[in-house]
Amino acid sequence: MARLRLCLLVLLLVPLVALPPGAAAATNGFRGVNWADARDNYVDGWVIPTGLTAGDSYDSVRGKADGIITGFQQKLGANTVRLPINPQSVNSDWWGRYKGAADSALSHGMKVIFGYWEANKDGFVDDPNAWNTMWDKVTSDYGGNGNVYFEPMNEPFGYSLNDWVSLCSTWLSRHSDIPRGRVLISGTGYNDNVTGVGAASALTGTLLSLHFYGFWASDTTRAAWTTNLGNRLGSYSSRTIIDEAGAPMTTGLDYSAGHQDGNNFTAYFAATTDLARSRQIGVVYWPGLRSGDTYSITRQSGSGLETTNASGVVQLRWGWGL
Template structure:
């Protein structure tokens, strides 16, 4: 996630004008969590989400994932998991084993979002050839499963809007057998604004993904955060999944009603979940599980999970419409 690295640039990209609210939304069926690598997903090597190890067999990954996925469902009410991929992971023997995580989620009736993280941390696809090979393999393995969704790139901040639309158009043409409604196109910058990609006719019919974090501003009221998020969505709420949003869950903050305004993070999280609920947008929390991350809403406990903040869970479920 590289929060500090992104903060200043995101502030510079925030629109300064208000935009009208979108029409009725259609992404609220995504009640998700990110299952992330403890090192962050920007790794030059295999991505290995918390709880898995590089030495795991397919059966071991599948068994460990069964406990974690069940925890996401029973402790949170999640029905979607976002999994990181990169060419190093997919174009190697790790892929045949790592697929156990996705297969576990699918066997539990979950949706799966595969998202590409680059390793160079410069906002560009690292190697176009390896990236294409990766996506050819992933779509060949999971393109026929209607519960699997594909996000060509996470946080494409190196690209201009036109260059990013062009790259996504090429991806859509190469993988034209995948219905556009199962492709998530990241917003520009750090996934922080979907108005440009939403308006691009070349991307018509795709879903859009937005990231939104409380460290991007210092506001302490829900109204200020609601305006901030609304500007980033423009009129495209109906196509948008907020597939990264999160706040500290291990520091004792109280996210319950009556304790929201007055604190940067509680006001932010209340505004985000309130707007998602009112516009019926999907939210994929960052992270559902990641060791060493104060934002992690769960932690491992035996073969399963426990939650880190009951009020945070309640507020997230509110945003999911539960």
Template sequence: MPLLTLPAEASAATSGFRGVNWADARDNYVDGWVIPTGLTASDSYSTVRTKADGVVTGFQNLLGANTLRLPINPQSVNSAWWTAYKGAFDSALAHGMKVIVSYWEADTSKNGLVDDTAGWNTMWDRVTSDFAGNPNVYFEPMNEPFGYSLSSWVSLCSGWLARHSNIPRGRVVISGTGYNDNVTGVGAATALTGTLLSLHFYGFWASDTTRAAWTANLTDRLGSYSARTIIDEAGAPMTTGLTYTNGATQDGNVFTSYFAATTDLTRARQMGVVYWPGLRSGDTYSITRQSGSGLAVNNASGVAQLRWGWGL
């Protein structure tokens, strides 16, 4: 997998995040409890922990992942479900994984804004209280804040940082503006100095079929902030028969060229990538599927290309 010639960038500090998202089959935009694939609302803490052990072990052994991104919302945390759901977090941490915990708004809202500020604050108060002392837990105040202008988003994040000042800024992941699609604004905001940044990048956002075009697209979204940025959502179809690892044929298809460009750039700049999704039933992008109490790979070439992007 030869590298393209990529724009120069200072060495990044996020290559330690080799991750996947574990997502709800309904998507993480839900009106009630968010329940990642394989879990059920009736599960106890011990059941969640046992199920998560199988999933996490699969992510580690099959992919080489060391990071898990998990969704929360106020309905999940400010309720009895949190007591059980924490089993997934505890499993990942017990396996030596980093955990990125991110807030999703409700499906009926889905306007890119925090649905209920009081509930959101209560949620984050509880989550940070539970995990502030664990250096492997990272906090992402909101996923895809597309309803906010840059200034209003920076203001909301500044308030979060002030409220949770006991959390080191290096463990806070600030989403890019829009659909997490550009980090240049938040990267330049002095109020957010010292935080990590998150970017989302998908192949359905354009129709380009060359690695060069996709590299230019991604480079513009990063600006000079690669060193602080984790791409915590990026993915491509893994159940449709595409081959991702043949450098001679990566150009010519939207998704193979997109995924090659993304992983070439993250490897070259030593950036973290958290694949969407590591596991989500019914999602053609899911890089694994459930198999017994563990997982199986959906596309070996996709795994190889992802590992390439991780620097493995």
């Protein structure tokens, strides 16, 4: 009997030690949207998400964000917002005001992902010293909040896998006080494949960030898009958040069941959300709000938001597991 109890105890303990420290068993707790700059987030200057202005005070940013964040929650069911940062924004007086957006989200019980966008559009960190100063400030301000997550770089397409892993390892060492489970390491290229970073032992315990878009192929079936996405995930679904995925929402496309195969974007979006739901993968839609972007799933309406495509919202919520 004692031996039986010991065996049972070992079996119970095995799942607890099977995952590396900080790793996630699933990421579907992230039901997110990107709140983006109308100029795109690759901007040489302050990043200013739609609805905010460079002249806003902290209180003004916070007040505007309250309406937008509430809209993301009530209209979509989101619980996460991904916000762009760059050294120009953080290493300036804009940061003290821009923080009102993150603070609003956190006060509403949302998770916040800070992601770095470079300005030169070459896939490299523009200025490593300024980048380090930026991250030192952001992690100092928000490292103690367990609902804040950090993405060292968006779409590092200038780096080889080895060089990217080396840069991320250096970031992790510099910010070793941040739990690895709150760091999103972007996939190689345009965040388009996580198999390389997933296999890197130096990045054990981190989350992984994948981007996936319908204009990357011309397939018109869910089956083809499912295979495409599955190959980019490899065996790392449990660590991965798809923190950019989106499709045209203002052009009249119908994303509802029965209208999915036969069109590039509807098949892509159905496959992405179906696979995310089945594998319990978090999705952060691009964009939740960005003026002038046909992919934007909401638009501003007074101090709040309205959705732009009811069937798209239903399909996104399906992918979120709602």
